[in-house]
Amino acid sequence: MSRILINNIDWLITMDPDRRIIKNGAIAIDDDRIAAIGTTKDVGANFSAEKIIDATGKLAIPGLIDTHVHSTQQLGRGLADGCDIAVHLLQRLYGYESEVMVDDAYWAALCCQLEMIRAGTTCFIDPGSYFPEQTAKATGVSGMRGIVARTAVDVHQTSIGALPEKMFRETRQEAVEKAEKVVRELNGLHDGRVRAWFSLRVLVACSDELIRDVKAKADELGVGIVMHACESRDEVVASRVQYGMQDVERMAHLGAIGPNMVLIHMGWASPKELVLCMRHDLKISCSPSCGYRLAFGSMEFGRFPEMLELGVTVSLGSDGAMSSNYLDIVREMFLASGGAKAQRLDPSIMPPETVLEMATIHGAKAALWFDEIGSLEKGKKADIAMFETRKPEWRPILNPLSNLVYASRGGADTVVCNGCVLLENGVIQTFDEASALQEAQVRGSRIANSSDLMKKAQPKWPVIE
Known part of the structure; x- marks a missing residue:
């Protein structure tokens, strides 16, 4: 310094x-x-x-804040294009993640942070993986600040399909204990640049008891919880079928809801859930590029301008290399602004000032870090x-x-x-970019082959060698 x-x-x-x-x-x-x-x-x-x-x-x-970044998916870019949500999640994303090893996770996270730094991002929230230690290690090298979390799920057969046997196979007690261990060991690492939270990554795969346990532990340790919620029509239907209500309504019903929670996507939130967001000071991560790339309809059916008018904190997220396919909050600002304008046929809505606030001030509030970042x-x-x-x-x-x-x-x-x-x-300035990119190419190709997804990523047009 x-x-x-x-x-x-x-x-x-x-x-x-x-x-x-x-x-x-x-x-x-x-x-x-x-x-x-x-x-x-x-x-x-x-x-x-x-x-x-x-x-x-x-x-x-101010350094941009990306509140939705899947660090370890960075080496899977192109492996999950052009498929519906059940295939995207259960076959492509989880198929890729099942083949990721410890060293792969480190290089994936470092290359992910390389992309973010080049986009002007200085802080991120990772919504959960099985390698938070490697993401934290990469953050120590890159010089960024970020929030890491360990995935916690305990329901292995969901209404959108079965979770892979190679991963996601833990009891409630195991999931909570391992997630708590990560929080205790990683929170405050690297001169405070790394913070550790809890993750309820896939709510439909989380039992009521797990949700209550995680909320209680997060409150006890004074940290946040990050989760995907009301992501797509398929997923809110799955939640209604399996639990009788949508994600946010379910958490409110369980009494496991509060201002230390970041809800990612939220394009299919019900009117009641909008009120719950306001009432409980929930933090939202709007990820427009993912919504467009995966045809979620989140910008078309979402109510992000209304959330902002209600005083809800709405930040911006990129998602990951396998879902939006890029990590650039400047591009997300354009999509968030344009999507809201197109939805309402109103060119005055969500002006540049609003989306820049979402990318900085609201991002800092979502990360529970506004006392130190988000403004100059x-x-x-x-x-x-x-x-x-x-x-x-x-x-x-x-x-x-x-x-x-x-x-x-x-x-x-x-x-x-x-x-x-x-x-x-x-x-x-902080690491060898060329070496990181070479590792990404070699490791990404190996994972694509070992997961049998390489054939899914090939161009439809003939490639001449």
Whole structure:
């Protein structure tokens, strides 16, 4: 850690309570926190820096927060395209995950974080896997901050099908004990950049007793719970068939509901569930790219603008390489904004300001980390994403927020997390990118073959070698 001065920022989007936008701005960083923020003239004159970053031509925003990232699925990109939800989950995703080994999980997580860093993301929430230790290890190397969790399920035969025998085969007691062990061992790791939560990854595969136990443990340990909920029509029907009610209604019925819960997708929430979200301060992760790629209808049938108007925290998530096929919150902002506009035939709804709040402030609140991240303010953690604006798609810059959401192609130029430079002028600083990409290719190909999914990923057109 050191004293860093970022000066000459063309556009500094603070996301502070006044939503100030500072032209020719500067940020002074002392160790892992913002020591001062303002104009270059004011900040630069009063701060002695060991490193100076000239941000001429750049736009700076708080580091983006991705609240839905399946880290260990990164090596399965392309293996789950073009199939309905039951096949997607039970055959493709879980078929791939059944073949992932410990070292694979580490390299998958590191490559996942490489993609996120390049997109300007500094913090993520992983909704659960059987390798949270490897995701935490990768986070230590990459320099990002994130939340990891261990999958907990105890119902192996569901109304959407049977879970694979190679995984997901634990009793309620085993699932809770192993998840609690992860929370106790990983929470606060790497100078506090890693936090550990509980995961109820597939609610239809969680018994009532497991849900109650996990909620009680999370409350006892002061951590959050992340889960997929009201994801698709198929899954809400499965919940109604198996339990007599939809996901959020079921948790409320069990008394296992509260503000430390992140509900992913929620495109098929019932009117009653919208009220429950407001009443219990539930946090939502909207994942538009996954909804479009998997034909969930989540943006067409979801009520995300209404949730926001009701005061519900709605953040943005990418999902994973096997579901949305990319991890880029700038692209998610465009899809969230455009999807809401198209659904209501209203071009004024979900403007750039709203979706940028979802990607920063709401993401921080969902991660239960808003006291330290989500905005650029003195005393908060130095998590910053900068974008190069001297490009044709950025000019002219009349409204920088509009250009970022509607016009830019994504891709950050420089990224700082916890006061450490992770990406500078397009070059990764914390690990060997070429080696990570090579590992991804070799390991991804091996898993595709061993899972017998390689044939599912081939182009429909002839390939000439």
